[in-house]
Amino acid sequence: MRANGARASPRAAPTHPRHKKHRAPSIRAIRASAIGPSAKSTIDALNEKFAIPGSVTFENGRGDLPTALLTHKNGSTSRVYLFGATVTSWTQPSGDEVLYVRPDAAFDKTKPIGGGAPLCFPQFGPGAMQQHGFARNVDWEVIGTSADVNPDDPEPAVMMRLKPNEYTRAMWDEAFEATYEVTLRREKLKMELCVKNTNEETSGKAIDFTAAIHTYIEVTDCANAGVFARGLSGKTYLDKNVDANDPPKKVQDSRDVFFGLDLVDRVYLDTEPETLLHVGSGAAVSVENTAGWTDTVIWNPHTNMKECYKNFCCVESAAVSRPVVVAPGKVWRAETNLTVIDVVSNDV
Numbered sequence: 001m002r003a004n005g006a007r008a009s010p011r012a013a014p015t016h017p018r019h020k021k022h023r024a025p026s027i028r029a030i031r032a033s034a035i036g037p038s039a040k041s042t043i044d045a046l047n048e049k050f051a052i053p054g055s056v057t058f059e060n061g062r063g064d065l066p067t068a069l070l071t072h073k074n075g076s077t078s079r080v081y082l083f084g085a086t087v088t089s090w091t092q093p094s095g096d097e098v099l100y101v102r103p104d105a106a107f108d109k110t111k112p113i114g115g116g117a118p119l120c121f122p123q124f125g126p127g128a129m130q131q132h133g134f135a136r137n138v139d140w141e142v143i144g145t146s147a148d149v150n151p152d153d154p155e156p157a158v159m160m161r162l163k164p165n166e167y168t169r170a171m172w173d174e175a176f177e178a179t180y181e182v183t184l185r186r187e188k189l190k191m192e193l194c195v196k197n198t199n200e201e202t203s204g205k206a207i208d209f210t211a212a213i214h215t216y217i218e219v220t221d222c223a224n225a226g227v228f229a230r231g232l233s234g235k236t237y238l239d240k241n242v243d244a245n246d247p248p249k250k251v252q253d254s255r256d257v258f259f260g261l262d263l264v265d266r267v268y269l270d271t272e273p274e275t276l277l278h279v280g281s282g283a284a285v286s287v288e289n290t291a292g293w294t295d296t297v298i299w300n301p302h303t304n305m306k307e308c309y310k311n312f313c314c315v316e317s318a319a320v321s322r323p324v325v326v327a328p329g330k331v332w333r334a335e336t337n338l339t340v341i342d343v344v345s346n347d348v
Helices: 045-050
Strands: 056-060 066-071 077-081 086-090 142-145 158-162 176-184 188-197 205-213 215-220 228-229 236-239 250-251 257-258 265-270 274-279 284-291 293-298 312-326 331-342
Touching: 045 066, 045 142, 045 284, 056 142, 066 158, 066 176, 077 176, 086 188, 176 215, 188 312, 215 274, 250 293, 265 312, 274 312, 284 312, 312 331
Parallel strands: none
Antiparallel strands: 056 066, 066 077, 077 086, 142 158, 158 176, 176 188, 188 331, 205 312, 215 312, 228 257, 228 274, 236 250, 236 265, 265 293, 274 284, 284 331, 293 312
């Protein structure tokens, strides 16, 4: 992986799910009609309704699962599976891949896709329902695609939606609507999750949940001294390697978090917006929690995954130390921006 230019500041984003009217492909537009993974949702139908030439197309991915392919004018790309709304790829203009998909990843809907950037919602980790909730285990429907208003630098995006169904209600019988928008910017990959409490404002009840974006980032070798996470010094964390069910609180007393010697499974509480993962190639990936997220999870399975643990580290945007509480009719919004930076020239 190599760096791709200087960082840019993320744009302000709206505080609720949004639908936009379709105009020309070069104008930022979101088509309000929806098509989901049903008998009608063939790749042809998705392209007919939502494709934006040169920016957004739909095609079958692994296991013939439908995917959205975002392409920027600078040559970078991102692929999103509708199953789980899972981002599995973000390539730089050079062709270098930023994310990592495990070799044991299944693309047959028998389990969540292992790798990329899976969504954990409405539960992070183990608990009353299945591990990490159900969002990564279900098909999401496409409700819009977009391109930026600037025709010289379009920002392709796809927006997906999840509503309660029989499968989700069996685990979490709450009134909600979730939207997830993935936007490919010139130098960033933006992922925005919005959760609306659809109960009536006057008579409904609040909903609460935990959530995370479980981002797998490719590294040269996690045991390499040049692979480490920075930006967490002085922060309190829950060390789940000691006890996953009742993790003790510790304080990060060194500048960096290193990998390769043991399992790393830590929930850092009330973290700063940015954590840098140095990947060992002279580049780092900035994981910037721009809105909503309060915590950062650092994970590497070590020899629990002998065949691949050296190839990735996870830096996860999370809201897990305190449940998110959303009042009736209100929306919670969380945004993550990933950026690849040159750590040699920027000295970070």
